[in-house]
Amino acid sequence: MANLVVEGGYPVSGTVRPSGNKNAVLPMLCATLLSEDEVTLENVPDISDIDKLLAYFESKGSRFHRDRAAQTLTIQHDFQAFITNEAELPFGIRAAVLLLAPAMVRSGNLHFDTEAKGCALGVREIDPHLEILQRFGCRMTARHPCHMEAVGPVTAAKIWADYASVTATETFIMMASVAEGVSVLNNAASEPHVQALCEMLVAMGAKIDGIGTSRLTVTGVERLCGTTARVPDDHHEVATFLAIGGVTGGRLRVESGIGEHMELILRQFSKLGLEFEVEPDAITVTGWTRKITEPFTTELLPKIEAAPWPYFPADLLPQAIGVAVGCEGDIMFWNKVYEGALGWTGELLKFGARVHLSDPHRLVVFGNNQLRPAVVEAPYIIRVVVALLVAAVQVKGVTRIQNADPLRRAYPHFVEKLTALGAKVHWE
Structure with a gap:
């Protein structure tokens, strides 16, 4: 230290x-995994959590180019590399919880350690994230370490959250964007970084109503395309x-x-x-x-x-x-x-x-x-x-x-x- x-x-x-906003770029980077097309992020801050996420993506066959001087990052994922029984998530950083939804969509099978680390701000629940995955049709088969698997296609969910959690809202948005049907989240978080994720996904073809409010309605689409998005x-x-x-x-x-x-x-x-x-x-x-x-x-x-x-x-x-x-x-x-x-x-x-x-x-x-x-x-x-x-x-x-x-x-x-x-x- x-x-x-x-x-x-x-x-x-x-x-x-x-x-660029750390709390925006991390979910935006994780959400790139929802598309097999090339996605470019602008105004990318030079922070260590991004390096850790990129190392994880690279281990899964993803290709990226990062220009630190220009503050840009272009990434493209290999969907086939995520269809594996070894979808171990890198829970050495708190932001890795944001990989739960996109990694589940890609692999249908997740293994991870629930002891996520991050700032010393007391206990931070992972339960809301797991509940969201379950409401979208996933099931838990082991608890410590946790193993979850998709049961059939991801289907829409209507959820009234206990409280307005930023990262749980982002997990919902990513799952709902590609789920079959119309999903609704009441008591959604509406911070600027949540809005930035929504706006990026809309540019990729997602259908999201209520951006910036406490009620989000998301109509799932079959495919999200690439885009260029600016981190606020x-x-x-x-x-x-x-x-x-x-x-x-x-x-x-x-x-x-x-x-x-x-x-x-x-x-x-x-x-x-x-x-x-x-x-x-x-x-x-x-x-x-x-x-x-x-x-x-x-x-x-x-x-x-x-x-x-x-x-x-x-x-x-x-x-x-x-x-x-x-x-x-x-x-x-x-x-x-x-x-x-x-x-x-x-x-x-x-x-x-x-x-x-x-x-x-x-x-x-x-x-x-x-x-x-x-x-x-x-x-x-x-x-x-x-x-x-x-x-x-x-x-x-x-x-x-x-x-x-x-x-x-x-x-x-x-x-x-x-x-x-x-x-x-x-x-x-």
């Missing part, structure tokens, strides 16, 4: 372009750059055309005193008052709530907390998605911040802190590394973030981009 050394107190200013910019990275620019006293312009997905995100960061200018193709952070926006109901504590889209994203709550430690007022943060995901906030005490973890979901950050540089340790959570970085860049002096490697999983070349903008950050 590498450490990140941050010398805070320097303004981060200029113009930057964000990377990462709204998490856009917000992170804006937060860093703001807390350092910089003026940072982020060039991206995803403004339609940023309205609520910017409004929540505005509660923390960050100020923005919004253009059709860019967002600029122009200042930071440090003042928490007080509610009209004076008896209530200001708060930012994170929940499934179209709420404020849970993956941006840590960055907002990183901003809040430098504010003048008190504010509560409420993570309605993950239980125990705020346990890392004890590291903020080392900066001199005053925080109180009320329960596994809610945190209060008190204002008017006298912050100081620190040596902090990041858990294996991508966004928490970024949160500690947001706190560190606003503090004069040298901070060391230990075990910061998860940053590379979702923020390609992030340190290099920040350095070019004036930040004093380097790997150790």
Whole structure:
């Protein structure tokens, strides 16, 4: 594990372009397995999970060409190579759960270890994915390790999900796109990356109604064709750059055309005193008052709530907390998605911040802190590394973030981009 050394107190200013969305490119790449034609992805971020998925595809006879400089990836699969009794899935990464549907469609027979790894955000269920496969006509013949097989053709299903799971929704979409009949999912996730997968599949010939809503209706087709699809910019990275620019006293312009997905995100960061200018193709952070926006109901504590889209994203709550430690007022943060995901906030005490973890979901950050540089340790959570970085860049002096490697999983070349903008950050 590498450490990140941050010398805070320097303004981060200029113009930057964000990377492609990690949470979009991974399901889009897995969905290419639904077609035997060539598929090209554009704006592909340089992250390690893509390398692992490509290694798996290559082991199955797939051919691909990746141009890292141009951020493009063209891939074509060999369907015959997937018709095998050895369809072992590479569950060394959490994203491999997204292979369940397309690999089942191709092979009709799956073996995999259910102990999927990924960020340390508590227990993440695989049950919704397995239930979806079963509802589409697959059956489980062994549990640990899991073995599933298709029983006849994939047929349509109508499902009302327990909760709006992003990856389970994506599993449903991939199965339903090639199933016989009309499938419906109620309580579907609608995040921008889910929408990107839907739009790619529609370009491949899928029939999907309700994109961007909580009810998806999918009419299965016999064959999906190739296409060229663009991975959307990462709204998490856009917000992170804006937060860093703001807390350092910089003026940072982020060039991206995803403004339609940023309205609520910017409004929540505005509660923390960050100020923005919004253009059709860019967002600029122009200042930071440090003042928490007080509610009209004076008896209530200001708060930012994170929940499934179209709420404020849970993956941006840590960055907002990183901003809040430098504010003048008190504010509560409420993570309605993950239980125990705020346990890392004890590291903020080392900066001199005053925080109180009320329960596994809610945190209060008190204002008017006298912050100081620190040596902090990041858990294996991508966004928490970024949160500690947001706190560190606003503090004069040298901070060391230990075990910061998860940053590379979702923020390609992030340190290099920040350095070019004036930040004093380097790997150790």
